[in-house]
Amino acid sequence: MNIVIIKYNAGNIQSVLYALERINAEALVTDDHELIAKADKVIFPGVGEASSAMRYLRERQLDKVITSLTQPVLGICLGMQLMCKTSEENNTECMGIFEEPVKKFIATDVAFKVPQIGWNNIYDLQTPLFDQVPEDSYCYFVHGYYAALGEHTIATTNYIQPYSSGLHKNNFFGVQYHPEKSANVGEQILKNFIEKI
Template sequence: MDLVIIKYNAGNIQSVLYALERIGVSALVTDDYEKIQSAGKVIFPGVGEASSAMRYLKEHKLDTVIKNLQQPVLGICLGMQLMCAHSEENDTTCLGIFEEQVKQFAPPAGENGKGIKVPQIGWNNIFNLKSALFSELPENSYCYFVHGYYAALGEHTIATADYIQPYSAALHKNNFYGAQFHPEKSAKAGEQILKNFLSL
């Protein structure tokens, strides 16, 4: 099976490659339209800022390529957020694959907000798991998150996490999947999710 990782200006590509290596899978890192379109599976990673990432995708016409993919696609972290409709990060219109809106974490005012840091960095549990992406994964599995923005809960939510308020830890619509956490940094749980994605 040909697995492609989309190469663009906000990819956390090396850690994804290492994680795939650990489960015995190799991937091609490319921004070549034909190779992306003909791949069996596509991973769309992301670390960074939404508006500059979207600008890059549009300038290189990768936005159109991604939206029209027919095979299973997994967006990770910023990759998932860019697949949503809109991000509050610099008021960015995103790819619109998912209808969910991306909002900035806002700690509650006063005493209740004390000690709550944004971005969320570290391990958090995911629950209400509703997809083959989470096959053989127990409820409340711990995954690794690094993000200051979140996708709101919506009709495409297939896993929930809670930090300041409940939000979408993962999304699914048609052949598109998104994970707010980093499966490549989420130990055994992340390995299982990557294996599940590869066997979809």
């Protein structure tokens, strides 16, 4: 199995590598177009700010590489958001794989802190990405922006309002939380992506 993690300036790459090691999977970290295109599975992680990340991807034409992929692709956190149509974070045009827009959390109550940092549950789970993952499992989130609910939603989380914590369209999958930091649940999701998608 040839797994590639896309290298760019907004990746939480080391923790993803460690998580893959824990499930006995190895990955190559690269920004080489040809190596990405030839991979069996592609992981597109991310932490950081949308507009600078998109600018970096466009300068290196990695956005075109990603949107042209036909093998399974998993976007994580900012990676998933960059696969959406637009982001309210600095009014960023993203890759448009998913039609869902990315919006800024607006705290309606002092009980809600923005960004959301910590554990929250995922529910209404769909597709084999969530095989053997119980409804209402807890995952680890760090984000101030969210993908709206839409036709590509395959997992939902409620923080201030319900939003997409998982998206799927064709060969593209995205998760808002960090599976690499989500203990056994996250490891199962990564394992499912590698073995069942």
